[in-house]
Amino acid sequence: MEEIKSIDIAIIGAGVAGSSAALELCKLGFRDRFILFEREARVASTSRHCNHHGFGILEFKKPLKGLEYATELEIRLQKKGVNFKLKHSLTKIDGDILTFSTPNGEVQYRAKKILFAMGAREGTRASLELGGGRSPNIINTGALQRFTYIQKRRPFKKAIVIGSDIVAFSALMTAKKAGIEIVGMVEEQSEIKSFSLLKPAVELFKQIPIFTSAKDLIIHTEGKEVKSVEFKFGNENKNIECDGVIISGNFTPESSLLQQYFKEFNTQNRSLDIRQNFQAQNENIFLAGNVIRGALSAYKCYFEGQKVAREIAKLLDSKQSSKFIKIETNFKFDWLYPSLVDISAAKKSLCNIRFKEPTKGVLKAYLNGRMMLQKEIDAKAYSTVEVAWINIDVKEDDSLVLKLE
Ligand SMILES: Cc1cc2nc3c(=O)[nH]c(=O)nc-3n(C[C@H](O)[C@H](O)[C@H](O)COP(=O)(O)OP(=O)(O)OC[C@H]3O[C@@H](n4cnc5c(N)ncnc54)[C@H](O)[C@@H]3O)c2cc1C
Structure with missing residues (x-):
């Protein structure tokens, strides 16, 4: 292996967040770092x-298709002269040493600051615990996109979409392009996981029924063919004929490397904990985009990339270290971030919580056992609740606990 090269900042993942962080770093005069x-x-x-x-x-400031958006990012990176290395897959993290697998073998870099922006991956049928038979015609949205836009092939003619987050609605658009008739969208939760207006819009304009609160889903197959999807919908038993199933969403951060190499990995969040400025417990590590928590819209990841770039630029040459405390909870969540409160910036910070189930109650925050904030919540499944830490003043060793009562 070649000798280890030293760099100031390594950005892992040239997706939306990583690319926007790179563009912002150029704007701040850090292009060569x-x-x-x-x-x-x-x-x-x-x-x-x-x-x-x-x-x-x-x-x-212009409406774009995903492919045009990716091209726009690529052109901007090229125009700025960004040093990007393609076909470099991070495979190992050993402190500040990063090992990449490349077509020419392994290469290693030592970086002062590392920004992880590896995105998220779609859940699998196994992670959704769906019953029934197996078939190659049960695919996720990413595979549908590959069939449609790359292989230019229609995998099936008539399909059901399972899931209802933003990517499930993207599957409807891809299916239309592929000439696949969508005969229904099925969601186990009582509400769709995306903007609530999408449900009436899709039902009215696309004539696609959306079945929320669907229970006991089974995919019926014969040999390798999909025949129907059966589920309980209220008191009815629905059995909808189709020859394909698109399983959508249920995203999880692309964080298996982080889990492997960081003992402080947060299994409930399925990622590393971050502070308000996207810095992890280790001061040299930052996260941006969907690797923090699973899929959000691209624009949110883009603006996160910009923010984190400004933070890295500010802290790159600083010797100052800052302390944080970790937010403890007595309830289950899908994600909670930032889950660390940086002491130096505790006063006007926020934390976002997303519950998997519809959740009602009073959220109370206790600082060293003393209640300092309460908020009534009535959250739909998969909607985000914001907690604002107004005028909070914390010291190292303080305990900050969020309880749902
Ligand atoms: C099917 C689908 C449809 C969508 N539709 C929309 C939509 O209509 N509108 C919208 O706003 N958003 C949409 N999104 C969401 C949007 O694409 C994401 O929010 C955005 O891409 C997230 O940005 P990111 O930088 O966090 O991750 P990504 O853009 O996914 O980038 C992560 C990058 O990291 C790279 N990477 C991962 N691991 C490694 C490694 N070990 N080494 C090196 N590189 C690595 C990946 O190859 C990837 O390029 C959709 C997403 C999907 C999957």
């Missing part, structure tokens, strides 16, 4: 495969 690493052959591989609208308005 970082390398952007990407495992695929092109940047922005996730949005590149979304050849439908839904991107770009807030970041680039």
